[in-house]
Amino acid sequence: MSDTSPHNFPxxxxxxxxxxxxxxxxxxxxxxxEYVAQNRQVDKKxxxxxxxxxxxxxxxTSTRTRTSFELAGKRLGADVINMTATxxxxxxxxxxxxxxxxxxxxxxxxxxxxxxHSGAVALLSQKMxxxxxNAGDGSHEHPTQALLDALTIRxxxxxxxxxTVAICGDILHSRVARSNIMLLNIMGAHxxxxxxxxxLPGAMDRMGVEVFHDMTExxxxxxxxxxxxxxxxxxxxxxxxxxxxxYHFFGLDQTKLAKAKPEALIMHPGPMNRGVEIDSELADDxxxxxxxxxxxxxVAVRMAVLDxxxxxxSNRPPVGPDGAAS
Amino acid sequence: xxxxxxxxxxxxxxASGLDSHGAxxxxxxxxxxxxxxxFDAGIPEGIEVVDCAGRVLCPGLIDxxxxxxxxxxxxxxxxxxxxxxxxxGGVTCIIVQPNTEPVIDEVALVEYIKRQARDKAVVRIHPMxxxxxxxxxxxxxxxxxxxxxxxxxxxxxxxxxxxxxxxxRVLSYASAFxxxxxxxxxxxxxxxxxxxxxxxVAMRLGLPGIPTQAExxxxxxxxxxxxxxxxxYHAACLSTAQAxxxxxxxxxxxxxxxxxxxxxxxxxxxxxxxxxxxFAKTAPPLRDxxxxxxxxxxxxxxxxxxxxxxxxxxxxxxxxxxxxxxxxGIIGLETMLPLALELYHNGAMGLSDLLAKMTCRPxxxxxxxxxxxxxxxxxxxxxxxxxxxxxxxxxxxxxxxxNTPYHxxxxxxxxxxxxxxxxxxxxxxDSGD
Numbered sequence: 096m097s098d099t100s101p102h103n104f105p106x107x108x109x110x111x112x113x114x115x116x117x118x119x120x121x122x123x124x125x126x127x128x129e130y131v132a133q134n135r136q137v138d139k140k141x142x143x144x145x146x147x148x149x150x151x152x153x154x155x156t157s158t159r160t161r162t163s164f165e166l167a168g169k170r171l172g173a174d175v176i177n178m179t180a181t182x183x184x185x186x187x188x189x190x191x192x193x194x195x196x197x198x199x200x201x202x203x204x205x206x207x208x209x210x211x212h213s214g215a216v217a218l219l220s221q222k223m224x225x226x227x228x229n230a231g232d233g234s235h236e237h238p239t240q241a242l243l244d245a246l247t248i249r250x251x252x253x254x255x256x257x258x259t260v261a262i263c264g265d266i267l268h269s270r271v272a273r274s275n276i277m278l279l280n281i282m283g284a285h286x287x288x289x290x291x292x293x294x295l296p297g298a299m300d301r302m303g304v305e306v307f308h309d310m311t312e313x314x315x316x317x318x319x320x321x322x323x324x325x326x327x328x329x330x331x332x333x334x335x336x337x338x339x340x341x342y343h344f345f346g347l348d349q350t351k352l353a354k355a356k357p358e359a360l361i362m363h364p365g366p367m368n369r370g371v372e373i374d375s376e377l378a379d380d381x382x383x384x385x386x387x388x389x390x391x392x393x394v395a396v397r398m399a400v401l402d403x404x405x406x407x408x409s410n411r412p413p414v415g416p417d418g419a420a421s
Numbered sequence: 422x423x424x425x426x427x428x429x430x431x432x433x434x435x436a437s438g439l440d441s442h443g444a445x446x447x448x449x450x451x452x453x454x455x456x457x458x459x460f461d462a463g464i465p466e467g468i469e470v471v472d473c474a475g476r477v478l479c480p481g482l483i484d485x486x487x488x489x490x491x492x493x494x495x496x497x498x499x500x501x502x503x504x505x506x507x508x509x510g511g512v513t514c515i516i517v518q519p520n521t522e523p524v525i526d527e528v529a530l531v532e533y534i535k536r537q538a539r540d541k542a543v544v545r546i547h548p549m550x551x552x553x554x555x556x557x558x559x560x561x562x563x564x565x566x567x568x569x570x571x572x573x574x575x576x577x578x579x580x581x582x583x584x585x586x587x588x589x590r591v592l593s594y595a596s597a598f599x600x601x602x603x604x605x606x607x608x609x610x611x612x613x614x615x616x617x618x619x620x621x622v623a624m625r626l627g628l629p630g631i632p633t634q635a636e637x638x639x640x641x642x643x644x645x646x647x648x649x650x651x652x653x654y655h656a657a658c659l660s661t662a663q664a665x666x667x668x669x670x671x672x673x674x675x676x677x678x679x680x681x682x683x684x685x686x687x688x689x690x691x692x693x694x695x696x697x698x699x700f701a702k703t704a705p706p707l708r709d710x711x712x713x714x715x716x717x718x719x720x721x722x723x724x725x726x727x728x729x730x731x732x733x734x735x736x737x738x739x740x741x742x743x744x745x746x747x748x749x750g751i752i753g754l755e756t757m758l759p760l761a762l763e764l765y766h767n768g769a770m771g772l773s774d775l776l777a778k779m780t781c782r783p784x785x786x787x788x789x790x791x792x793x794x795x796x797x798x799x800x801x802x803x804x805x806x807x808x809x810x811x812x813x814x815x816x817x818x819x820x821x822x823x824n825t826p827y828h829x830x831x832x833x834x835x836x837x838x839x840x841x842x843x844x845x846x847x848x849x850x851d852s853g854d
Contacts, residue, residue: 192741212743213627214697233745235627273627296624
């Protein structure tokens with residue numbers, strides 16, 4: 096099979112960026128471009144997924160990712176159902192495996208899952224006959240976020256290869272950072288990680304990134320500044336002394352940004368903590384900030400992913416992950 | 422009295438250094454004679470003869486760290502089922518851990534374990550009792566009374582005594598009775614919510630890690646407290662190069678300290694976790710390759726005295742969960758011998774030295790009568806073929822639990838006969854005789 100021929104995306108699930116090749120990623124981004132164009136038309140709807148059922152199963156609250164997946168499915172003609180499994184419902188006794196078995200019996204064609212624990216989505220995928228898409232698992236991966244970030248960059252700067260991207264903030268707990276680091280490395284970008292040591296994994300240098308603890312140094316001549324959200328519970332003295340101190344050293348403001356390339360773009364996966372990790376005016380600066388564009392790209396990327404994965408689950412008997420009939 | 426002659430055996434007694442072809446005689450539950458020349462003049466009438474066909478005959482294995490679900494979690498493992506698994510693994514004596522429900526921190530509960538073991542188990546079972554009441558790390562358990570009731574040593578099982586003052590007093594008080602304090606060394610705050618070794622694999626999987634320093638710091642603290650109190654201390658299982666080095670320094674200073682390593686920490690490294698394989702979730706966690714090699718080196722140079730199975734049965738439900746939520750533990754009674762023998766087959770250790778760590782060394786530390794081949798010692802024996810190749814098969818385990826990451830692993834060496842108190846409690850069904 097040729098890696099460059101169109102539409103040969105070989106996977107049934109999208110559990111992470113790890114395992115994808117540059118051509119797999121390029122294929123998703125190319126198709127996403129088409130969906131960006133479609134989404135800007137008045138008639139945004141296609142029928143590629145007509146008759147198919149997509150379930151969004153969220154074990155963590157999320158507004159934008161869930162809405163984005165919902166819109167993506169609906170624009171492709173799928174029937175989309177949202178399920179929010181709160182922590183209390185899980186505690187009532189149904190295990191993840193039982194949940195998977197129950198949902199599987201409803202014959203969905205795509206299952207979009209977010210879960211607070213790393214690896215939970217992969218575990219669930221082992222019990223499902225349909226495509227499973229990881230919408231964020233613990234501190235592990237959030238592949239569609241990395242793909243939409245890549246699409247945003249590629250559309251603005253025309254390429255990913257050779258760019259220098261700084262990822263700043265709580266990298267230790269961030270699935271967005273892990274997926275982005277892997278994707279950018281695969282695509283030949285240079286990645287820098289900027290954070291206080293308490294918010295960096297110990298083996299960070301093994302991920303193929305350059306580590307900085309000083310933001311003004313780390314931002315020097317970068318093309319892209321990717322800010323991460325700092326969760327409230329990390330700010331109370333356990334990881335950083337205070338919000339004020341964090342913003343002083345690691346918040347993105349005009350002074351620090353001045354070190355980056357003049358046309359450097361600012362990205363954020365949202366939701367933002369204005370005044371904690373990012374200056375409010377910078378976030379809204381339409382010349383620099385592509386944060387709202389990221390949201391638009393999100394829908395297109397998720398349409399592309401749903402489209403590509405659906406080709407692996409055609410109207411034939413379901414197959415197991417190893418290709419054997421299950 | 423029932424007399425049995427085990428002839429044509431390779432007798433290995435690590436306690437005395439004996440390693441030669443010969444025979445051994447048991448009468449009732451005791452060894453009465455052994456040696457290279459025994460029965461050279463023929464075997465007297467009325468003695469049952471067992472031809473070992475050149476296999477190794479050594480003391481039955483003693484496993485210092487076994488978790489059993491009785492009382493409280495009998496669905497995972499009972500004393501009876503653990504004993505059958507032990508027999509199948511060549512283990513004639515298991516030391517059960519006190520983190521049961523209820524915790525073994527009272528004399529009556531030690532008595533309960535002894536009674537259940539006597540009535541239902543096919544191998545010898547001795548309980549360790551809790552160091553602190555309820556394993557809470559705060560109030561000392563009745564160490565003296567528990568010892569009088571035959572608790573062989575004291576441990577808070579899978580927990581560390583975080584409070585240095587409590588540990589100091591425990592070591593100090595226990596020294597009056599010469600009791601062995603067997604401590605799981607892991608600084609709990611530093612281990613935090615970690616579920617595997619901290620490092621590249623944990624980072625890639627997005628799992629919280631346990632740094633090696635959590636173990637090192639606790640071992641170093643404990644060694645200082647031993648120095649301060651004169652207590653007798655055993656590190657329940659070491660997994661890191663730094664902690665092993667610290668222990669070696671403690672031994673060099675003349676402290677009465679010893680340590681064990683779990684089979685898992687030299688048979689596997691952290692890559693066994695792979696893509697969230699919960700069967701590879703254990704405590705101490707599987708470490709990186711350098712630490713694994715340090716455990717092998719520590720065993721070979723004698724810093725680590727004992728090999729234990731860390732048998733920790735878990736039901737399928739508690740393992741079939743996201744990694745962070747899954748239960749910790751690997752079963753080990755039936756795989757300890759062949760996995761330990763890997764160290765012999767790959768040249769890291771001599772056979773007798775290796776067996777010492779599962780026979781006479783734990784017996785000495787715990788004050789047990791077994792663990793050696795000598796007239797008057799209990800007839801707790803293992804006859805095994807050290808070279809026999811086979812594949813570990815979880816479907817053939819005798820344990821109630823199946824939580825093993827070793828399924829399908831090719832190994833060499835398996836028990837042919839396990840003998841407790843002079844009676845055969847396990848015979849290899851595949852040996853054809």
